[in-house]
Amino acid sequence: MTPPGPLAPWYDFRDLSNAVERLLSWLSDIGPDWLVYVVSAVIGGTAIFLFVAATAVANIWVERRVVARIQVRRGPNRAGPWGLLQPIADMTKLMQKEALLPRAGDPVVFLLAPILAFGPALLVWGVFPFGKGMTFVDLNVGVLYIIAVTSVTTIVLFMAGWSSNNKYSLLGAIRVIAMLLSYEVPLVLALLGVVLFAGTMSLSGIVAWQHDMRIWLFLVQPLAFVIYFICATAEINRTPTDIAEAESEIVAGYHTEYSGIQFGLFYAVELVNAMALGAIAATLFFGGWWLFGLDRWIPGWMIFIGKVYLIYFLLIWLRGTLPRLRIDQLMAFAWKFLLPLALVNIMVGALEVLLWVEYDLSAGLVLPVFSVVNLSLAVLLVVGWMRFMAFPFHRLPSRARLVHDIPVVAPGAPAGGAA
Amino acid sequence: MDEPGVVAAFWVLTVTAVGSAVMVAAVRNLLHAVLFLVLSFVGVAGLYITLSADFVAVVQVLIYAGAIAVLMLFAIMLTPRAARDNADGIFWAPALVLAGLMATTIGLIATRTEWAVSDRGPFSQTASAIGEALLDPFVLPFEVASVVLVAAMIGAIVIVREE
């Protein structure tokens, strides 16, 4: 834990960590050792839980309004001013509904799945640095922790799909497993590029690195961000890759049989996961709470949440824009497109770090050069590999042929006869 | 290791890991057995954290719970419903005796031996230490492990592939 800053009285709400630090140092003065741990755990846990719950509730409204704007309509605008009470109405409705239990299903697993699904979604939030010194648990292996915790989701979703004893759910569960396993690989490789440069897997360490180097890792590792963003979108089942709950194909995938608040939990998990994606991207690639010195005037946690929402907006935008890929196309995309690019990215990144360390170059000189090199490389690779791997759609006609004259059958004569 | 938090965590995690391992043997449904196995893996990962081995703990969750258990689920899905029970075979009684003997032996050895326990305390940085160990003294096993993984991957594909 960082010591409380010299010019930060506890009531300086620009940075909430001051108040907490003050409280904890006061506690350690008066109470036994373990009291500090207990109190900080309770404060941090409650704060994170409340934050996650609040965003899940707020995002119902945010997502519906933003998608509505994209779809030339207004969205919920009846409950409360600008429809702000819509999430509450939604939740009330969901809670009142009967929670159905499929008769031939596996009741214990069926009931456990939505609750367990919330676990990983919540646990991920423990390691994010919301501001300077505002980390609940500053794990040394933060990046790996995030990957590990999110990978548990696979099993939970499989439990949901399997225990429903519904064929659509089963198809959804199988799709979830196939897709999550495939996209895990490029995702981990993409994050490896970040760890390579930052030299630490601790999330606050990565933010501190970006702070010290005065550069966003997004600029140094643009390709890693693109790969991470695509993979994470697939992992949380958002639209271009939402085959696991593809509405038009398998009704709702693994949560077809869920109703009432159990469905609500899955829905909330989806929203929280989308936010978690934004938080990971903001921390690893966009400097977390740091914004080129602006964090001196604006509280770090506000900057962080703002960045998270910007990335979340990107997700909503994608959802409102793109159709869905087919499962074999998605698999091919992961293995044939993302994986090679991720490997190349790692190779180039390792070379650059080696150069940097070996010749003891100054960071201020090297990092801009690297970012220019990597950015151009990313554009080159993505465009080139796309040209090389993708089917050449642009050579195929994308407009219909026009025929003006066709043979006219005798006017008035019933050519086909009575049907 | 006598902080009350660590002691409490140890007992809770032990009960989780061992209890769900027992349930793996006891439940009739193979899918439930796999889910209990995952719980047991997570419990063991928690024990790793009490041992200040955070890297191994995270890797445990990532590989066992995230990959191996999922592979097992997949294997169960690919075999028919008839093969989804977790029944004991005819040798369950001798197996039980043997397992009991094994547990007793290990327990006796563990408690009777005078271990050269050091008091260096918990590790502070395991990930970087493991990384250095992997690439310096253990570089050959590390390379061999990668070859093993590739061989296993190709082997699995060849075995499952239909001609």
Next chain:
Amino acid sequence: MTVGLEHYLVVGGLLFAIGLYLALAKRNAIGILMGIELMLNAVNLTLVAFSRFIVAPRPIDGQVFAVFVITVAAAEAAVALALVVAIYRHRQTIDMNRINLLRW
């Protein structure tokens, strides 16, 4: 109350014994595989416990070994499950009592 090396070793022994029972007693090939994974887990637990407690020139080695064991376990699981699927395809069963091709 304190928790020491012996506690972890006993937990490891229990997990190992349960894994052994599973591997010996279960009829289902996947059940046997689960037993093997559990045994590997138990070994890992003891390795990590030793690396934490025992006097050693380089205590991290225990964890490195655990990482290797996890690697091998992953490879083993992949191959074993591929075998299970292949056996099922040829013999229509994964009951180990009925897979007796090699029995005289």
Next chain:
Amino acid sequence: MPELRTEPLVVNFGPQHPSTHGVFRMRVVLDGERVVDVEMAMGYLHRSMEKLAEERTYTQNIPFTDRMDYLSAMTGNLAYCLAAEKLAGIEVPERAQYLRVIFAELQRIANHGMAIGIFLNDCGAWQTPVMYMLREREKVLDLFEMTCGARLTTNYMRIGGVSFDIPEEFMPQATALVEELPDRIAEYEGLLLENEILQARARDTGILPADLAIASSVSGPVLRSTGVAWDIRKADPYCVYDRMEFDIPVGYQGDNYDRLLVRMEEMRQSVRIIRQALEQLPPGPFKTDIPLALRPPVGEAYARIESPKGELGFYLVSDGSPTPYRFHVRSPSLLNLTPLKEMTVGQTVADLVVTLGSIDINLGEVDR
């Protein structure tokens, strides 16, 4: 792609399913994700219209035709009225003929907009294209409303003409729409047809060979997408289509993407027809008077039009009484649906849904 041999999975697709466009049901046999067999079950929306129509007078039957293809009521009206006029030998005034063309083509734009939007919904585009298409359709429906008071079940055509003349505010709004639509269509073409994901999804899936299409008497955009240039508006002109200048869009190989292309281009051609019809619209009466209880001479008649979904034909038999002796519908949705199995077997579930969407069926018309 080598696949694991797994147990076939029999899935009951519908009648309650988000993308069966109503209450259509398929019994699909899947091998993993791959479709092995499709068995169609129709009749969940059967309302016995053909039999009911035998109990009602010729004019009373017009509302039934609204409710067959409820997304294109105008063309349903038109086809039935043409058949009845043919049976009774009634001449239709020229202005009514032009109005019929205008409304039929407006209906085609509305229908194709919905078809494209819903097709993209089936592809997984989360409602956005359908919302944009609804925006254009709304303007068309406004024109319907100001003319006949109804938006969906218009009941507008009459035997011997149309029920109302257009109001005076119709012309400026229709002209504005005709000016606006080509830009919109070009925009949608740029956004949709060149989308990589959509092309990956729709190209080379659900291929319908031309000979199979002809053999199963498929018609309309589905037939044209296979490369067969066939359009009743040109081959057997009715109303005043022989005075209009327009092209027939034709696809290449009959896959889902071609059907999308054809529909997109047909909207543009419809705009062209409407523009010409609005310019040429002559003054005069908009309907001829016919007796309330029309008693056509004994005989039979079959009239067909190019409805948005294909060849919509009505076969009427008269025994000289005020009610038809036989009232038969040749509905394009039903016949376009018949080659579904051949189009989808061997592809994935996702392709099955997309293919079903691209045929553009309307269950009201399939089951009647």
